[in-house]
Amino acid sequence: MKHTLIERAKVVGKTKFGSQINLRPNKSILPAALTPANAFANKADNQLILTDKFGRNFPYLRLSITDICNFSCDYCLPNGYLAPNHNGMAKPKFLSLNEIDNLVTAFAQLGTHKIRLTGGEPTLRRDFTDIVKTISSHQAITKLAFTTNGYKLKQNIHKWRAAGINAINVSIDSLNAERFYKLTGHDRLNDILAGIDTAFDAGFEQVKVNAVLLKDVNDIELDLFLAWVKNTPINVRFIELMQTGDNQNYFDKFHVSAADLRDKLLNQGWQIKPTSADAGPAQLLVHADYVGSIGIIAPYSKDFCTNCNRLRITSKGDLRLCLFGEQGLSIRHLLQHADQLDELKQLILGQLAFKKSSHFLAMGDTGATANLSTIGG
Numbered sequence: 001m002k003h004t005l006i007e008r009a010k011v012v013g014k015t016k017f018g019s020q021i022n023l024r025p026n027k028s029i030l031p032a033a034l035t036p037a038n039a040f041a042n043k044a045d046n047q048l049i050l051t052d053k054f055g056r057n058f059p060y061l062r063l064s065i066t067d068i069c070n071f072s073c074d075y076c077l078p079n080g081y082l083a084p085n086h087n088g089m090a091k092p093k094f095l096s097l098n099e100i101d102n103l104v105t106a107f108a109q110l111g112t113h114k115i116r117l118t119g120g121e122p123t124l125r126r127d128f129t130d131i132v133k134t135i136s137s138h139q140a141i142t143k144l145a146f147t148t149n150g151y152k153l154k155q156n157i158h159k160w161r162a163a164g165i166n167a168i169n170v171s172i173d174s175l176n177a178e179r180f181y182k183l184t185g186h187d188r189l190n191d192i193l194a195g196i197d198t199a200f201d202a203g204f205e206q207v208k209v210n211a212v213l214l215k216d217v218n219d220i221e222l223d224l225f226l227a228w229v230k231n232t233p234i235n236v237r238f239i240e241l242m243q244t245g246d247n248q249n250y251f252d253k254f255h256v257s258a259a260d261l262r263d264k265l266l267n268q269g270w271q272i273k274p275t276s277a278d279a280g281p282a283q284l285l286v287h288a289d290y291v292g293s294i295g296i297i298a299p300y301s302k303d304f305c306t307n308c309n310r311l312r313i314t315s316k317g318d319l320r321l322c323l324f325g326e327q328g329l330s331i332r333h334l335l336q337h338a339d340q341l342d343e344l345k346q347l348i349l350g351q352l353a354f355k356k357s358s359h360f361l362a363m364g365d366t367g368a369t370a371n372l373s374t375i376g377g
């Protein structure tokens with residue numbers, strides 16, 4: 001029997017897992033004349049979307065490809081990357097190109113259209129360009145981004161763009177070279193800023209910059225960031241420092257509310273620009289006198305999880321439904337061969353039933369996350 005998309009979704013969701021997970025067409029992208037029922041027959045014009053029991057859609061996957069990092073940011077890896085002790089056992093390897101290809105095939109068939117590569121420092125992988133080429137060869141993946149500390153951006157961004165990268169986030173916590181050095185262990189601010197210029201030369205129309213808000217460290221640099229945004233198409237995203245398993249003392253000392261910063265900007269004439277429900281938890285602020293924009297990421301604010309639109313895969317192949325609060329489930333055994341595809345999709349669908357409404361961070365529940373280098377932020 002042939003099912004319509006909605007009927008099929010019920011079959012997928014109920015027979016195997018008894019969950020409310022469904023695959024449903026994203027109505028907003030269907031031409032007006034198409035109903036969900038005939039959209040299934042018209043594959044060229046429909047798009048599947050993973051949806052959870054709270055009605056949230058998940059078109060976005062954050063894929064960590066390594067835990068290793070060459071920087072030592074104070075709030076993340078203050079002592080740099082330390083390889084875990086495996087007591088003489090073989091070291092677990094990060095996902096291979098073939099495993100990544102099989103993973104992306106499954107997620108693309110479940111409606112994912114945006115992937116962000118992260119880490120650790122993703123560009124430290126020698127096969128980074130091949131990973132980008134492999135993922136971008138999947139037609140369904142229309143947005144392929146990466147988050148980087150900017151190391152080697154200048155030398156490689158043309159090559160990475162040609163391979164398929166079409167969006168960049170660069171992490172810069174301070175625009176003061178000395179402070180940047182102190183925070184990251186690398187005296188590279190000017191080099192990284194030159195890398196961003198090179199990205200514009202290479203054809204990127206916008207670059208996102210992540211800055212973790214730190215009390216009395218960079219919250220005093222707001223004017224510097226605003227001066228940068230004034231004439232440059234940069235979206236500076238101020239991220240509220242998150243407490244992880246490793247950074248309790250640091251958090252207590254340097255945490256400052258991103259909501260307060262947002263209110264300050266609103267008082268200076270910035271306005272919140274409405275975004276689509278699927279746009280994720282960042283709030284976007286714009287100002288008529290500024291070419292660039294500001295993003296506010298306030299994970300402790302009460303509605304932060306309402307617009308969650310992403311799932312995560314760790315560098316060793318664990319599916320993480322949330323940045324915080326759970327161990328994740330290994331799906332790596334199903335990434336080995338192309339003929340495991342159906343089983344893999346069923347496992348992902350089944351797991352989504354366990355996604356909670358919120359991360360409960362405000363209650364100090366940092367879960368399994370020792371630091372964000374292990375999962376990608």
Ligand code: SAM
Nearest residue numbers: 119120121147148149171210241242372376377
């Ligand atoms: N190494 C890359 C980088 O720094 O851009 C990618 C990985 S890093 C874990 C991703 C993002 O998470 C960075 O923008 C970083 O500043 C942010 N981050 C790391 N630890 C954080 C924390 N405890 N709270 C908030 N953001 C954090």
Ligand code: SF4
Nearest residue numbers: 069071073076120149
């Ligand atoms: Fe490395 Fe990124 Fe963590 Fe800094 S935030 S230590 S660059 S993984």
